[in-house]
Amino acid sequence: MKKTILRNRLFRYGILTVVLVLVVRLSLGFGQRSFENFCPFGGMESLWGLITTKEFSCSLGPLNLSILIAVLILAIIAKKAFCGWACPIGFLSELAGRLGGLIWKKRPRPDPKVNRAAKLLRYVVLVAALYFTYKAGELILRGYDPYFLIFSRFGHGSLGTVSWIVLGALLVGAFAVPMFFCRYLCPLSATFDPFARLGVIKVVRNEHKCTDCGLCEKACPHDIAPQKMIKVVHHDCTNCLECVDVCPVKGALELKATL
Numbered sequence: 001m002k003k004t005i006l007r008n009r010l011f012r013y014g015i016l017t018v019v020l021v022l023v024v025r026l027s028l029g030f031g032q033r034s035f036e037n038f039c040p041f042g043g044m045e046s047l048w049g050l051i052t053t054k055e056f057s058c059s060l061g062p063l064n065l066s067i068l069i070a071v072l073i074l075a076i077i078a079k080k081a082f083c084g085w086a087c088p089i090g091f092l093s094e095l096a097g098r099l100g101g102l103i104w105k106k107r108p109r110p111d112p113k114v115n116r117a118a119k120l121l122r123y124v125v126l127v128a129a130l131y132f133t134y135k136a137g138e139l140i141l142r143g144y145d146p147y148f149l150i151f152s153r154f155g156h157g158s159l160g161t162v163s164w165i166v167l168g169a170l171l172v173g174a175f176a177v178p179m180f181f182c183r184y185l186c187p188l189s190a191t192f193d194p195f196a197r198l199g200v201i202k203v204v205r206n207e208h209k210c211t212d213c214g215l216c217e218k219a220c221p222h223d224i225a226p227q228k229m230i231k232v233v234h235h236d237c238t239n240c241l242e243c244v245d246v247c248p249v250k251g252a253l254e255l256k257a258t259l
Contacts, residue, residue, distance in 0.1 A: 010243050012084070016091040023088050027151040033149045038063055040082070041188040043068030045133045058139050079199030083182060083189060084238025089147050093174050093181050099174030099258045110177055111221060118235075120185045126187035146170055146181060161221060178221045183236070193235045201257050204246060205233040211251040216243035216253060226253060 026035040036042060042064035046057040050065070071082045080250045083090045099108055108120070125141075132140040142148045142157035144166050149158060159166075173180035182189055205226055217225040222236040239255065247253045 008241060015085055018254050019086050020088045020091055023151055034059060034149040037063045039147060040068040040071045044191055045129060048134050057133050057137055072195050075195035076198050078201040078239055080192050080197045080238040084240035090182055093179050096174035097178035121184050122186055122190040125185050128188050196235045197233060204254055204256045204258060205230055206252050209249050211249060215246045219246040
């Protein structure tokens, strides 16, 4: 089973590494477009301004909108697969979380009530990002955005010491709580939520084979409990398959297309 877990995780990490390398190349000037043009949330940020003024905000363009539409369709098909299989910030967050788990062996899990309440923050960030971008006609939250700060190497729009503090706090958070930014602060994750609930391809539990061992919940980076569901319809599921890989009973958890 350990070999299967490692093989499947390495396959997913391989895809994520390719995406990360491509974004890094774009950030270094290799290519005709900026790395910002490949951010799906850029399409969301400029959407209202595009409708009202027929212009994209700042350096954003049609590619941002096209990628946004593509990933929203993907969410309807396969939940938050973009987050688990293609997002460079999600990948870096996951790696930081795994490193934190190695250093902090008995890392406490977030209290469920606190965890649910804290997730509301990402909707606040979403509304703030859309509102201030529309009002200013500029990506006003760039200085707090880990995607921009990391790949622009604190370029124009960064806030100096404030941006360093924000990025440092997010890193500490990622060590302490797996997928900290994705859980609590990512506006793109908030955008995906209603679409992800409709996802056709999802993890399905065979209740006759399941032994309720709880290993799937321990393996889930988002603290979802597949052993308590027939279909994992939770909006935070990224179809990363960590739960499927760790399950000791073949066929108890499977990825299937089902309504």
